[in-house]
Each structure stands twice: as C-alpha cells, then as structure tokens.
Amino acid sequence: MDTEIRTASAPSQPVPQGDAGPFAVYEARVAAGTLDRDPEQEKAARRLDRLWRELRDYHPVVMQRAAARPGLFGGLRARLGLGGGRGAQAGPARPRGVYMVGQVGRGKTMLMDLFFDLAPVEHKRRVHFHRFMQDVHQRLHDMKVAQPDLADPIPPLARQIAQEAWLLCFDEFQVNDIADAMILGRLFEYLFADGVVVVATSNTRPEDLFQDRPGADAFKPFIDIIMREVDTVILDSPRDYRRGGVRGMRTWIVPADAAAKAELDTIFTHLAAGAPVQEVDLDIMGRILHVARAAGPVARFDFSELCGRFLGAGDYLALATRFPNLIIDNVPRMGPDNFDEARRFIVLIDALYEQNVKLFASAGDQPDSLYERGQGAKAFERTASRLEEMQSASYAQLPHLSA
Known part of the structure; x- marks a missing residue:
C-alpha cells in the first residue's frame, strides 16, 4: 500500500519556544475557535505534553552490545539496569511512549501532527507503520545479501534505525502479516534497549x-513489550470530526470563480481543524508523489495538478487512502479535445469513490453537464453519476477506507 513518510530534523512550521508544548498549543487552538474542546482529545494532549517535556532533557546513550544477549527480554532488562545482560551501561531513563487508540475521526492524526512538529528532537521520523515494515523487510534482505554469514541481522538493523531516529512516530499501527508479527518482538526489544x-x-x-x-x-511477547513500555491512551469521543465536518458544506461549487475559491478556502480551514498546512510526500513503490498543500485529513489541488500531468491509478489510490478529504479547484468542462485529462479524472473519481473520500470542488458545470457531447461522453456517464452520489448525505456518512 502506498504510504507517507515524513522524516524531519526540523518542524514543518515554526515551533513556539519555552513552555508551548502540545497541550498549550491545543488550548490556544480551542481558544481561537479552530478546534472544539473535546475531553478525550484534551486527555491525549496532556499525555503528549508530558512526553514532550520529558524529551527536552532526554538524550539516549547507545551502548555497545555484547555478542550474545540472554532471553527475549534480556537486552531490555540490561538497558533498564535490571540485570541479565552483559556489557550494559547506565543511561538516562527512557520516557514511556504513547499509543493513541480511537476510531476514525477522533483526532488522532491531528494530535500526532501537533506532537511531531513540536517534539524537541533532532533525529525523529514519522511514517505509516505498514511502510515502516516494508522498509524493515527490505533492509533485512539487503543485509543478508551483503553479509550471508550474519547469524542475526535484527540487532544491527535496530542499531541502524536507532541511529537514524530515536523518536519514531507511527501512523495507523496495525499488524496483519505473519512475517511482520514474527519480527516485531525482537526488533522492538532492541529498539527500546537503544533508547x-x-x-x-x-x-x-x-x-x-x-x-x-x-x-x-508467538506475537504475545511483542504485545507484552508494548503494554509495559508504552502508555495506551484511548480516545473514546462519541463525535466523528471527519464526518461532522462535511455536513452543511457544499461539495460541488459552480462556477469556479473567485467566490468559489473563497468558499473552498473556508472548507479547507474547517476540515484541517487546526492542523498546520504543509507539504507531504507519498511513497509509491519507491517513487514520490508530492502533495504541495495538505493539513491533517485534507489535501488540496488544482485540477491541472491532478489530471494535467502523467499520473495513474496508483497515484490516485495513494491520495485516496491517505486523505479522507480532497479539495479540487477549477475542474473544467471537458470533451474530446482534452480526453486525456478527462480519462485521468475518471480514474481519480473511481479511486476517491471506492475509498469513500469526501470531495469538494469548484467546477465549470454540474457533473451531468461536465463532459461535452462527442467521443468519450459515454465513458464519462458513470463518473457523473458517482459525482452526484458523492454529494449526497448518505455518502457523507460513509467512513473513509484508509487501507
């Protein structure tokens, strides 16, 4: 699956200095009216704020490992000064991580955006968990090819990851693959042992x-590690902010003039719910799709950016799985003369529709009049029908399919 990778040594927006941690910024956004106060989000923001404060004074000491480490948890016990491992050195106490759990639309991504940008850590990485595991498998393969006599590649792999980033932020943590399950226990043992x-x-x-x-x-030891080393925070809000944000807003705005642009500006700000506007790169099997304007659960494009260049189904699926909401400016009337653009638009709408993405657009005409008569008009009929359905109240209630 196509996923997003964000690796940073600097935040995507200026980070307030002093005590402006995640909770202070959350409170400021509530006061400014860009966020509604939610007790569950507030609870998570407070926990992330505690971790933010602990990270300001934390610098892990990566020690040399002994040739052998006894038991599944031996390295972790050694790292924490509990005995059971040779060569352990005393280091700063590692802050406990945070594992935020909640259904779609409860604000997890917004809170992660806020925390990651503010985290006072030079070497940090944010990545979709599925993409992280793809990278792990590729590295293990490369290490085995380069060093066929290497008995156990997990320790040096964990060392590489820890040296690259000792704050790892995972979006959509989920385990569905037995190959992932077999690796995770030992990999995270070593990662935690390295701080x-x-x-x-x-x-x-x-x-x-x-x-x-x-x-x-065989996966239970990994669950034990996570339960012991990371605090679980449940976001149990009854409100789905992604769904609620769609109600009451026009989704198809005609004509595509200055007033339409202003209306889409307002929709973008509302759906962003206080998340910073930033650039995002989506990794599509090693190729990067650049999203110039995104904020939390919403991305925005001009029609020419999406359909006026050589993009295909994989690109559109990447967008559809990553963003629950998509805004498109300036959808033109189409016909045989620009059928290549129309064909890409058809593929794009199919991808958005299949993933239940909420589409907001300004256009030159209503969907059933968007394509002029002539070659290709028949192929566009299903797209027009889907565009009409995507404006309905029932479609607005469908949950986004992120994978």
Whole structure:
C-alpha cells in the first residue's frame, strides 16, 4: 500500500519556544475557535505534553552490545539496569511512549501532527507503520545479501534505525502479516534497549493486535513489550470530526470563480481543524508523489495538478487512502479535445469513490453537464453519476477506507 513518510530534523512550521508544548498549543487552538474542546482529545494532549517535556532533557546513550544477549527480554532488562545482560551501561531513563487508540475521526492524526512538529528532537521520523515494515523487510534482505554469514541481522538493523531516529512516530499501527508479527518482538526489544521512544496511532488496542490469527501466540511477547513500555491512551469521543465536518458544506461549487475559491478556502480551514498546512510526500513503490498543500485529513489541488500531468491509478489510490478529504479547484468542462485529462479524472473519481473520500470542488458545470457531447461522453456517464452520489448525505456518512 502506498504510504507517507515524513522524516524531519526540523518542524514543518515554526515551533513556539519555552513552555508551548502540545497541550498549550491545543488550548490556544480551542481558544481561537479552530478546534472544539473535546475531553478525550484534551486527555491525549496532556499525555503528549508530558512526553514532550520529558524529551527536552532526554538524550539516549547507545551502548555497545555484547555478542550474545540472554532471553527475549534480556537486552531490555540490561538497558533498564535490571540485570541479565552483559556489557550494559547506565543511561538516562527512557520516557514511556504513547499509543493513541480511537476510531476514525477522533483526532488522532491531528494530535500526532501537533506532537511531531513540536517534539524537541533532532533525529525523529514519522511514517505509516505498514511502510515502516516494508522498509524493515527490505533492509533485512539487503543485509543478508551483503553479509550471508550474519547469524542475526535484527540487532544491527535496530542499531541502524536507532541511529537514524530515536523518536519514531507511527501512523495507523496495525499488524496483519505473519512475517511482520514474527519480527516485531525482537526488533522492538532492541529498539527500546537503544533508547528509542515510540508514539503511535491506531484503531486497535495493543492487546488486540494480531489476535485470532495463526501465529498469534508467538506475537504475545511483542504485545507484552508494548503494554509495559508504552502508555495506551484511548480516545473514546462519541463525535466523528471527519464526518461532522462535511455536513452543511457544499461539495460541488459552480462556477469556479473567485467566490468559489473563497468558499473552498473556508472548507479547507474547517476540515484541517487546526492542523498546520504543509507539504507531504507519498511513497509509491519507491517513487514520490508530492502533495504541495495538505493539513491533517485534507489535501488540496488544482485540477491541472491532478489530471494535467502523467499520473495513474496508483497515484490516485495513494491520495485516496491517505486523505479522507480532497479539495479540487477549477475542474473544467471537458470533451474530446482534452480526453486525456478527462480519462485521468475518471480514474481519480473511481479511486476517491471506492475509498469513500469526501470531495469538494469548484467546477465549470454540474457533473451531468461536465463532459461535452462527442467521443468519450459515454465513458464519462458513470463518473457523473458517482459525482452526484458523492454529494449526497448518505455518502457523507460513509467512513473513509484508509487501507
């Protein structure tokens, strides 16, 4: 699956100095009216704020490992000064990470955006968990090819990851692959032993990861590690902010004039819910799709950016799985003379529709009049029908399909 990678040594927007941590910024956005106060989000913001303060004085000491480490948890016990490992050195106490759990639309991504940008850490990485595991498997393969006599590649791999970033922020933490499940316990043992701090968002509680699947028993040690080393914060708000944000807003605005642009500006700000506007790169099997304007759960493009260049189904699926909301400015009337653009638009709408993405657009005409008569008009009929359905109240209630 196409995923987003964000690696940073500097935040995507200026970070307030002093005591302006996640909770202070959350409170400021509530006071400014860009966020509604939510007790569950406030609870999570307070926990992230505590971690932010602990990180200001934390600098992990990566020690030399002994040739052998006894037991699954031996390295972790040694790292924490509990004995059971040779060569352990005393280091600063590692702050406990945070694992935010909640259904779609509860504000997990917004809170992660806020925390990641403010985190006072030079070497930090934010990545979709599925993409992280793809990278892990690729590195393991490369290490085995380069060093065929290497008995155990997990320790040096964990060392590489820890040296690159000792704050790891995972979006959509989920385990569905038995190959991932078999690696995770030992990999995270070594990561935690090297002082790595983990923050994650997920729809699944740690104790429910990879349950009722073949090999679930072998996965339990990893669950034990997560439960012991990372605090779980449940966002149990009854309100789905992604769905609520769609009600009452026009989704198809005609004509595509200055007033339409201003209306889409307002919609973009509302859907962003206080998240910073920033650039995002989506990794599509090693190729990067650049999103010039995104904020939390929404991205915005001009029609020419999406359909006037050589993009395909994989690009559109990447956008559709990453962003629950998409704004498109200046959708033109189309016909045989620009059928290539129309064809890409058809593929784009199919991807958005299949993933239940909420589309907001300014256009030269209504969907059923968007394509002029002539070659290609028949192929556009289904797209026009889908565009009409995507404006309905029932479609607005559908949950976004992120994978």
